[in-house]
Amino acid sequence: xxxxxxxxxxxxxxxxxxxxxxxxxxxxxxxxxxxxxxxxxxxxxxxxxxxxxxxxxxxxxxxxxxxxxxxxxxxxxxxxxxxxxxxxxxxxxxxxxxxxxxxxxxxxxxxxxxxxxxxxxxxxxxxxxxxxxxxxxxxxxxxxxxxxxxxxxxxxxxxxxxxxxxxxxxxxxxxxxxxxxxxxxxxxxxxxxxxxxxxxxxxxxxxxxxxxxxxxxxxxxxxxxxxxxxxxxxxxxxxxxxxxxxxxxxxxxxxxxxxxxxxxxxxxxxxxxxxxxxxxxxxxxxxxxxxxxxxxxxxxxxxxxxxxxxxxxxxxxxxxxxxxxxxxxxxxxxxxxxxxxxxxxxxxxxxxxxxxxxxxxxxxxxxxxxxxxxxxxxxxxxxxxxxxxxxxxxxxxxxxxxxxxxxxxxxxxxxxxxxxxxxxxxxxxxxxxxxxxxxxxxxxxxxxxxxxxxxxxxxxxxxxxxxxxxxxxxxxxxxxxxxxxxxxxxxxxxxxxxxxxxxxxxxxxxxxxxxxxxxxxxxxxxxxxxxxxxxxxxxxxxxxxxxxxxxxxxxxxxxxxxxxxxxxxxxxxxxxxxxxxxxxxxxxxxxxxxxxxxxxxxxxxxxxxxxxxxxxxxxxxxxxxxxxxxxxxxxxxxxxxxxxxxxxxxxxxxxxxxxx
Numbered sequence: 001x002x003x004x005x006x007x008x009x010x011x012x013x014x015x016x017x018x019x020x021x022x023x024x025x026x027x028x029x030x031x032x033x034x035x036x037x038x039x040x041x042x043x044x045x046x047x048x049x050x051x052x053x054x055x056x057x058x059x060x061x062x063x064x065x066x067x068x069x070x071x072x073x074x075x076x077x078x079x080x081x082x083x084x085x086x087x088x089x090x091x092x093x094x095x096x097x098x099x100x101x102x103x104x105x106x107x108x109x110x111x112x113x114x115x116x117x118x119x120x121x122x123x124x125x126x127x128x129x130x131x132x133x134x135x136x137x138x139x140x141x142x143x144x145x146x147x148x149x150x151x152x153x154x155x156x157x158x159x160x161x162x163x164x165x166x167x168x169x170x171x172x173x174x175x176x177x178x179x180x181x182x183x184x185x186x187x188x189x190x191x192x193x194x195x196x197x198x199x200x201x202x203x204x205x206x207x208x209x210x211x212x213x214x215x216x217x218x219x220x221x222x223x224x225x226x227x228x229x230x231x232x233x234x235x236x237x238x239x240x241x242x243x244x245x246x247x248x249x250x251x252x253x254x255x256x257x258x259x260x261x262x263x264x265x266x267x268x269x270x271x272x273x274x275x276x277x278x279x280x281x282x283x284x285x286x287x288x289x290x291x292x293x294x295x296x297x298x299x300x301x302x303x304x305x306x307x308x309x310x311x312x313x314x315x316x317x318x319x320x321x322x323x324x325x326x327x328x329x330x331x332x333x334x335x336x337x338x339x340x341x342x343x344x345x346x347x348x349x350x351x352x353x354x355x356x357x358x359x360x361x362x363x364x365x366x367x368x369x370x371x372x373x374x375x376x377x378x379x380x381x382x383x384x385x386x387x388x389x390x391x392x393x394x395x396x397x398x399x400x401x402x403x404x405x406x407x408x409x410x411x412x413x414x415x416x417x418x419x420x421x422x423x424x425x426x427x428x429x430x431x432x433x434x435x436x437x438x439x440x441x442x443x444x445x446x447x448x449x450x451x452x453x454x455x456x457x458x459x460x461x462x463x464x465x466x467x468x469x470x471x472x473x474x475x476x477x478x479x480x481x482x483x484x485x486x487x488x489x490x491x492x493x494x495x496x497x498x499x500x501x502x503x504x505x506x507x508x509x510x511x512x513x514x515x516x517x518x519x520x521x522x523x524x525x526x527x528x529x530x531x532x533x534x535x536x537x538x539x540x541x542x543x544x545x546x547x548x549x550x551x552x553x554x555x556x557x558x559x560x561x562x563x564x565x566x567x568x569x570x571x572x573x574x575x576x577x578x579x580x581x582x583x584x585x586x587x588x589x590x591x592x593x594x595x596x597x598x599x600x601x602x603x604x605x606x607x608x609x610x611x612x613x614x615x616x617x618x619x620x621x622x623x624x625x626x627x628x629x630x631x632x633x634x635x636x637x638x639x640x641x642x643x644x645x646x647x648x649x650x651x652x653x654x655x656x657x658x659x660x
Contacts, residue, residue, distance in 0.1 A: 041177020463519025
């Protein structure tokens with residue numbers, strides 16, 4: 001089914017009220033994605049900030065500490081093994097849990113294992129750092145794998161019209177998980193007795209043990225949820241599991257949300273007014289702690305119940321690899337290709353020229369990555385030619401998902417890839433140097449922590465919710481345009497801050513609006529990528545899109561410091577504003593010529609009208625499943641919208657330029 005076609009001019013406009021848009025958050029699938037997002041947000045900071053502080057407190061050199069960030073490279077290259085997630089079943093688990101949930105359980109158990117292994121290494125001696133590094137690499141690989149599966153699961157779980165809501169709630173859960181693994185881990189380590197002046201291995205060990213325990217919430221969610229691409233034979237069991245899970249979620253989330261809001265308001269009041277107000281009486285704190293500890297203690301029993309009460313299913317999703325020999329050969333091909341990539345990257349480093357200019361260095365580094373990737377592709381192709389893997393299996397695993405995208409969108413696929421690679425460039429490039437910028441503006445670590453780590457995260461979560469509502473209320477491309485405008489325009493607020501260094505009001509205004517815009521743009525963009533992804537190749541195509549989404553901005557962001565050194569902060573933030581303006585024209589052109597979200601579902605047949613759905617809720621898996629392909633684009637916007645956008649941006653630029 002082609003996704004590139006004209007839209008009839010008399011097509012009725014589908015427009016929801018704000019109330020109807022908000023009701024979408026009451027869907028049970030929203031709770032599932034909230035907890036899965038939380039599970040995905042836990043591991044990343046256990047590799048980055050929390051691990052870095054642990055190693056520094058243990059006395060490890062800064063140069064060695066920063067090398068541990070390489071353990072998270074799996075997030076940038078997950079598209080390489082994403083095809084294996086689509087192609088390979090998990091022995092026993094796939095028949096029991098289904099295509100997506102089986103891989104989800106495997107990745108979550110590996111994450112727990114990796115965190116447990118890291119907790120059992122005391123990094124005071126460099127001799128044992130190799131074991132810590134191995135566990136960190138396992139954590140990075142398994143958490144990136146979990147991301148692949150959750151993204152595919154989310155796309156298959158609901159129609160394109162629901163993707164904006166699921167994306168926003170997923171991002172919110174992800175950020176909450178990051179708070180728990182970041183600030184939460186630091187609080188725990190300090191509570192157990194480890195700080196900058198006195199290092200305690202036991203404190204960090206116990207902290208990582210707790211983080212491993214927190215990850216069981218993700219496993220609990222996986223067993224309580226259902227497989228979207230499978231037919232449930234015992235729908236009563238599935239409905240019962242989901243109902244119990246929703247009750248448990250309500251008991252955990254509603255009191256937690258009320259307590260969290262009151263606690264955060266208390267912190268803000270005490271910070272702003274320098275007071276010691278306690279909005280929550282100390283006498284009730286033991287009861288609150290006991291309540292949440294009791295709920296957490298019930299989780300293992302609830303997990304055991306879900307494991308025993310799993311309904312029988314019939315998997316509908318076809319798998320590329322049909323024999324055990326195909327499994328082994330595909331994995332071997334992947335391993336050899338990765339080795340070729342690493343070898344090419346290392347060997348090409350001394351050969352390529354070095355430049356002092358930031359832009360020249362950016363293009364050289366981009367070329368470095370492209371050459372290494374090309375070598376890996378050539379190595380993989382050569383191995384297929386010599387018979388390591390059957391040609392038809394290799395084509396179906398790695399090539400067919402890419403060809404499918406170009407078949408559905410034709411030459412306009414290049415336009416979409418350009419939009420994917422550049423949409424977040426404005427805020428990501430600016431964000432790379434943000435913490436250094438705040439320090440250079442004279443703000444203390446406490447100021448930065450309160451503004452960025454507390455208020456900023458809250459506003460990013462609020463922006464995610466707002467992005468989901470906007471995408472429900474308006475057309476997706478309208479929401480994309482709003483997100484792009486805000487993402488680049490809010491960078492001008494940092495120009496104002498450069499002329500008011502040390503001003504907390506200016507800092508808070510910039511942080512609040514920047515994070516609100518980033519959260520909104522992120523939620524809308526994830527929904528956009530989900531709509532682009534074919535239901536036939538969810539894991540592969542979305543992994544490619546999400547990797548491409550951050551590749552160019554992150555590489556360019558690596559040279560943000562050089563740009564600031566040469567041109568200064570005002571020029572840098574005006575530059576990040578300016579590079580976002582062409583994206584608006586790109587969005588307009590995509591909206592004018594391409595229909596988004598028209599995917600095929602090949603997991604069923606038209607004669608499957610009597611079967612139960614994968615979720616046990618009465619839906620049907622058919623060749624044209626309305627739950628997987630229900631996006632009906634409204635007529636295109638007129639050119640006046642684009643003119644208005646450019647007029648507003650030009651006016652904002654003139655105002656800010658005259659002000660400073």
